[in-house]
Amino acid sequence: MPAKIDPDQVRRIARLARINLTTDELEQFAGQLSDILNYIDQLSELNTEGVEPTTHPLKISNVFRQDQIGQSLSNEQALANAPRTHGDFFAVPKVLE
Amino acid sequence: MIQKNVTSLGYRPTIGLEIHVELSTASKMFCACPNHFGDPPNTNVCPVCLGMPGVLPTMNRQAYEYAVLMALALNCRIAEFTKWDRKGYYYPDLPKNYQISQYDLPLGSDGYIDLLVNGQTKRIGITRAHLEEDAGKNVHDLPDCTGVDLNRAGVPLLEIVSEPDLNCVEEVMAYARSMRQLVRYLGISQANMQQGHMRFEPNISLWIFDDSEPDGGHYTPIIEVKNLNSFRSLERTVAFEIARQAEEWQADPHGYRMDKMSKQNRGWDDVREVTVYQRHKEEADEYRYFPEPDLLPVEIDDAWLERIKAQLPELPIARYARFREEFGLDEKLTTLLTSERTTADYFEAVIQAGASPRRAANLIQSQGMRLANEKGTDVAELGISPQRLAQLCKLTDDDTVSASAAATIFQAMLESDAPPEKIASERNLMQVSDTSALESIVAQVLADNAKAVADYKSGGKKAKKARSFLLGQVMQKSKGQANPKVVGELIDREVLGQT
Numbered sequence: 001m002p003a004k005i006d007p008d009q010v011r012r013i014a015r016l017a018r019i020n021l022t023t024d025e026l027e028q029f030a031g032q033l034s035d036i037l038n039y040i041d042q043l044s045e046l047n048t049e050g051v052e053p054t055t056h057p058l059k060i061s062n063v064f065r066q067d068q069i070g071q072s073l074s075n076e077q078a079l080a081n082a083p084r085t086h087g088d089f090f091a092v093p094k095v096l097e
Numbered sequence: 098m099i100q101k102n103v104t105s106l107g108y109r110p111t112i113g114l115e116i117h118v119e120l121s122t123a124s125k126m127f128c129a130c131p132n133h134f135g136d137p138p139n140t141n142v143c144p145v146c147l148g149m150p151g152v153l154p155t156m157n158r159q160a161y162e163y164a165v166l167m168a169l170a171l172n173c174r175i176a177e178f179t180k181w182d183r184k185g186y187y188y189p190d191l192p193k194n195y196q197i198s199q200y201d202l203p204l205g206s207d208g209y210i211d212l213l214v215n216g217q218t219k220r221i222g223i224t225r226a227h228l229e230e231d232a233g234k235n236v237h238d239l240p241d242c243t244g245v246d247l248n249r250a251g252v253p254l255l256e257i258v259s260e261p262d263l264n265c266v267e268e269v270m271a272y273a274r275s276m277r278q279l280v281r282y283l284g285i286s287q288a289n290m291q292q293g294h295m296r297f298e299p300n301i302s303l304w305i306f307d308d309s310e311p312d313g314g315h316y317t318p319i320i321e322v323k324n325l326n327s328f329r330s331l332e333r334t335v336a337f338e339i340a341r342q343a344e345e346w347q348a349d350p351h352g353y354r355m356d357k358m359s360k361q362n363r364g365w366d367d368v369r370e371v372t373v374y375q376r377h378k379e380e381a382d383e384y385r386y387f388p389e390p391d392l393l394p395v396e397i398d399d400a401w402l403e404r405i406k407a408q409l410p411e412l413p414i415a416r417y418a419r420f421r422e423e424f425g426l427d428e429k430l431t432t433l434l435t436s437e438r439t440t441a442d443y444f445e446a447v448i449q450a451g452a453s454p455r456r457a458a459n460l461i462q463s464q465g466m467r468l469a470n471e472k473g474t475d476v477a478e479l480g481i482s483p484q485r486l487a488q489l490c491k492l493t494d495d496d497t498v499s500a501s502a503a504a505t506i507f508q509a510m511l512e513s514d515a516p517p518e519k520i521a522s523e524r525n526l527m528q529v530s531d532t533s534a535l536e537s538i539v540a541q542v543l544a545d546n547a548k549a550v551a552d553y554k555s556g557g558k559k560a561k562k563a564r565s566f567l568l569g570q571v572m573q574k575s576k577g578q579a580n581p582k583v584v585g586e587l588i589d590r591e592v593l594g595q596t
């Protein structure tokens with residue numbers, strides 16, 4: 001099977017996902033992702049003419065809740081696991097605006 | 098910046114507008130946290146809108162129906178089947194690192210809205226309307242970090258995308274204002290600008306007329322300006338961009354064109370009042386959409402759609418046309434009366450209660466709107482029932498009180514529940530139409546102003562002025578309570594011998 005994905009594409013996807021990869025990892029994941037795509041490609045051997053695309057594996061729709069207010073967390077609870085806080089805020093490195 | 102004669106300029110602005118509107122549901126889009134502005138940071142949050150692992154979003158039915166209602170008002174085709182998608186991007190105000198949105202199956206598409214611009218109707222195409230969730234807020238004025246408040250994260254947000262049918266600043270503003278009016282008519286958003294309920298993203302380019310080209314011209318590169326949250330910044334941004342692009346085109350007529358440059362994002366600098374370069378669009382747009390596995394699709398059948406349709410009120414433009422026709426009011430007055438649904442409803446209730454349309458319209462405009470403005474409310478909320486205002490209109494129409502007394506009474510009605518007639522008599526504002534009571538004042542004024550009487554009698558150039566002078570004197574002596582019509586008749590009778 002030919003490689004579906006080359007290391008350059010992996011680098012681009014990694015950048016979009018904000019993940020740092022080493023050169024070795026780029027090679028490794030290019031191989032693994034290609035294997036996955038080749039595996040999935042078996043599906044295209046099936047004739048899907050006239051079959052509607054599946055958007056969800058469950059055959060149900062319209063599961064709503066009523067527009068009613070429920071219990072929220074307290075500020076202390078909300079911030080409890082944050083690596084860094086400032087007053088009532090989550091704190092993150094300065095964002096350039 | 099409003100260009101009437103576009104061909105003489107050599108270009109025509111071509112503008113599309115994306116509008117984000119926060120819907121005024123009680124709770125958020127996918128969790129039960131309050132959708133409420135102004136609370137202490139990070140108190141309207143839960144594991145779902147904080148983006149904790151292992152949680153499940155659940156759809157707010159009201160938000161969906163509000164969005165469909167707007168799509169119907171915009172004459173959109175309503176999708177029988179929609180699903181949700183994840184739009185991936187990284188910003189601290191988006192804790193999941195994706196936004197739940199509708200990508201390829203928006204709930205509404207191919208609609209339009211008719212605008213009134215300078216008395217002319219212009220139809221603007223609506224490409225799509227879809228529902229998504231709002232992000233939180235980043236706070237930038239902290240000393241050594243950016244603060245994140247996620248109270249707004251997950252608030253239902255309706256995105257409406259227009260076709261690039263807007264051709265000048267005026268049309269952009271009419272479109273934006275009509276959208277605000279419409280969501281307020283529908284009652285699906287307060288559209289409070291100060292609270293960020295509405296944000297604008299114009300896409301601006303110029304069509305350059307050039308007969309030597311096969312298409313008769315070309316476009317300048319599209320500029321998108323993100324996140325404008327006031328009408329003022331929208332207006333200035335669009336005006337600035339039109340001028341800036343025209344300048345760039347004039348400086349480089351052959352290079353500054355869409356097919357040679359990619360789309361750009363620029364940001365509006367409110368202090369310097371300029372747009373500034375941000376980034377090329379293509380790098381930014383890799384959102385890696387994919388279907389949201391945590392949410393089920395939505396299917397609208399006819400019965401449900403009919404139930405939503407039944408909630409559509411008479412829309413502003415139809416109401417405007419009807420008011421003009423039915424009540425014979427001028428453009429300006431009709432625009433004012435139909436600007437808010439509550440005001441239009443109130444006006445009609447006053448008519449129902451027996452007032453003449455013209456009098457009701459004038460009193461609502463001259464007194465009601467002024468007082469409502471001062472109090473930061475709207476006319477219907479002033480506390481004057483339609484019945485009481487109708488009574489005041491009738492008193493004014495039958496000359497029981499003068500127009501200026503009506504203004505005073507209107508104001509007094511804010512502080513008193515008494516019928517206007519009672520207020521009028523308590524405050525001595527009843528107009529004197531009784532001829533015998535006025536005759537002595539008229540006689541005295543005529544005796545004291547022999548010159549004016551002579552001028553009036555002479556019928557010359559000064560006659561008209563002399564008559565108004567005499568009338569004014571009588572009004573003054575009666576402390577404004579005389580009926581000017583009756584006084585005028587008395588003066589004419591005494592001076593000219595007419596009856």
Ligand SMILES: [Zn+2]
Pocket residue numbers: 125128129130141142143144145146147251
């Ligand atoms: Zn929540």
